[in-house]
Amino acid sequence: xxxxxxxxxxxxxxxxxxxxxxxxxxxxxxxxxxxxxxxxxxxxxxxxxxxxxxxxxxxxxxxxxxxxxxxxxxxxxxxxxxxxxxxxxxxxxxxxxxxxxxxxxxxxxxxxxxxxxxxxxxxxxxxxxxxxxxxxxxxxxxxxxxxxxxxxxxxxxxxxxxxxxxxxxxxxxxxxxxxxxxxxxxxxxxxxx
Amino acid sequence: xxxxxxxxxxxxxxxxxxxxxxxxxxxxxxxxxxxxxxxxxxxxxxxxxxxxxxxxxxxxxxxxxxxxxxxxxxxxxxxxxxxxxxxxxxxxxxxxxxxxxxxxxxxxxxxxxxxxxxxxxxxxxxxxxxxxxxxxxxxxxxxxxxxxxxxxxxxxxxxxxxxxxxxxxxxxxxxxxxxxxxxxxxxxxxxxx
DNA sequence: AAATAGTCTTGATTAAAATCAATGAAACGG
DNA sequence: CCGTTTCATTGATTTTAATCAAGACTATTT
Numbered sequence: 001x002x003x004x005x006x007x008x009x010x011x012x013x014x015x016x017x018x019x020x021x022x023x024x025x026x027x028x029x030x031x032x033x034x035x036x037x038x039x040x041x042x043x044x045x046x047x048x049x050x051x052x053x054x055x056x057x058x059x060x061x062x063x064x065x066x067x068x069x070x071x072x073x074x075x076x077x078x079x080x081x082x083x084x085x086x087x088x089x090x091x092x093x094x095x096x097x098x099x100x101x102x103x104x105x106x107x108x109x110x111x112x113x114x115x116x117x118x119x120x121x122x123x124x125x126x127x128x129x130x131x132x133x134x135x136x137x138x139x140x141x142x143x144x145x146x147x148x149x150x151x152x153x154x155x156x157x158x159x160x161x162x163x164x165x166x167x168x169x170x171x172x173x174x175x176x177x178x179x180x181x182x183x184x185x186x187x188x189x190x191x192x193x
Numbered sequence: 194x195x196x197x198x199x200x201x202x203x204x205x206x207x208x209x210x211x212x213x214x215x216x217x218x219x220x221x222x223x224x225x226x227x228x229x230x231x232x233x234x235x236x237x238x239x240x241x242x243x244x245x246x247x248x249x250x251x252x253x254x255x256x257x258x259x260x261x262x263x264x265x266x267x268x269x270x271x272x273x274x275x276x277x278x279x280x281x282x283x284x285x286x287x288x289x290x291x292x293x294x295x296x297x298x299x300x301x302x303x304x305x306x307x308x309x310x311x312x313x314x315x316x317x318x319x320x321x322x323x324x325x326x327x328x329x330x331x332x333x334x335x336x337x338x339x340x341x342x343x344x345x346x347x348x349x350x351x352x353x354x355x356x357x358x359x360x361x362x363x364x365x366x367x368x369x370x371x372x373x374x375x376x377x378x379x380x381x382x383x384x385x386x
Numbered sequence: 387a388a389a390t391a392g393t394c395t396t397g398a399t400t401a402a403a404a405t406c407a408a409t410g411a412a413a414c415g416g
Numbered sequence: 417c418c419g420t421t422t423c424a425t426t427g428a429t430t431t432t433a434a435t436c437a438a439g440a441c442t443a444t445t446t
Contacts, residue, residue, distance in 0.1 A: 060338055068334065068337050068338040070333065070334055070337075082323070082327055082330070083327045083330075086323070086327075119312075122315060122319060123315070126315060126318065126319040129322045129323050130275070130279070130322050132326055133322055133326045133329065134275055134276045134279075136326065136329045136330060136333065137263065137275075137329060138276075140263065140329065140332065140333050140336070141253055141261065141285075143336055143337070143369065144261050144336070145255055145261035145369075148432090148433090167392085167394090168393075168394070169392095175337075177433080177434090178434060179393085179394075179395090181432090181433055181434075182394095183394060183396080187395080187396090360423065360424090362422090362423070370403080371403075372424070373404075373405085373425080374402090374403055375424095376426080377425090377426085379424095380425080
């Protein structure tokens with residue numbers, strides 16, 4: 001249940017046995033069935049979730065009920081409504097499971113304790129957020145500067161595992177397109193070969 | 194020359210006199226005239242720049258020479274090509290001054306030393322990146338989910354100081370629009386009152 | 387196995403934004 | 417001060433993507 005977690009962390013910082021024990025004591029395992037909510041818009045987000053297994057998405061819900069996907073998360077990733085988590089304001093995002101999931105939850109209290117007690121935890125979090133920031137900046141760059149086809153190809157090149165596991169209309173939503181438009185973009189790409 | 198810097202940091206972490214002296218010893222002041230480059234695409238980014246005074250922008254340059262603005266930075270903000278800074282890969286962004294600027298540069302070596310020597314520095318950096326991440330996520334959300342008018346109004350509400358100091362066509366670029374479209378969006382908003 | 391919900395594609399039409407082109411106003415440099 | 421680059425607006429046209437609508441194919445449920 002904790003394999004992916006410790007493996008992932010140790011790619012960035014090294015943990016003693018003791019560190020591992022402390023960390024583990026702060027984690028709450030949780031299973032989620034496909035389509036179940038982890039967080040609903042309006043609730044306060046009480047945790048950051050580490051994905052041991054499965055796929056989730058976070059999204060906003062527009063006025064006409066249309067969903068806009070902000071993030072996918074697969075094994076080894078963190079997902080949360082970070083703003084709500086840090087400020088205790090109501091969440092603007094909804095998070096649910098695209099496949100059955102196994103998660104490790106880090107509560108607010110756990111997060112704060114760990115930041116103080118475990119310097120490697122702060123370092124790990126810093127590195128995580130840094131790479132999340134860089135990835136987000138690249139995504140934004142491609143949204144405002146690249147034509148649709150390149151944007152889609154960039155996405156598939158970067159996240160082939162997500163493309164395989166997530167329905168296309170969700171990828172369209174992630175890219176800010178309608179499913180019809182994405183379908184046509186794909187057609188254009190494949191017929192050109 | 195260092196007032197804004199220490200004031201800004203102390204909003205998030207507290208610094209002893211000694212901390213301040215150490216920090217100061219690692220900073221390199223630099224002045225930049227309007228239109229001068231701080232970083233050019235293709236060069237390796239050797240620093241993170243703190244803005245004591247002035248306005249800068251980072252942007253990518255498309256195939257037809259069209260600029261896409263990724264970020265503005267005013268007093269109290271950091272600006273860099275973080276990916277290039279951390280990996281020493283060639284920068285994908287260009288950074289230049291929109292007004293005359295006074296900057297404090299943190300070199301790669303300084304950054305690494307400070308992370309080790311000064312725990313408050315790591316904490317400050319973590320908090321900085323966290324809020325940058327949250328801001329970026331909000332921006333992305335508005336790009337993929339809000340109609341143009343609301344996007345522009347959201348921007349002006351959030352960054353009134355930037356709107357005042359930066360030409361409109363740059364704001365259009367930041368929003369991923371042509372200047373003509375932004376002009377029409379603005380007209381629509383004002384005539385409606 | 388049949389029914390149902392979910393998914394992807396395709397076509398026709400409408401709506402939105404980019405592009406092309408021109409003008410006037412403001413800011414800037416010599 | 418004048419000439420020049422920069423900037424913002426407006427109109428006409430083209431391009432692009434959204435919307436509306438239908439059909440086929442797949443997986444899931446009963």
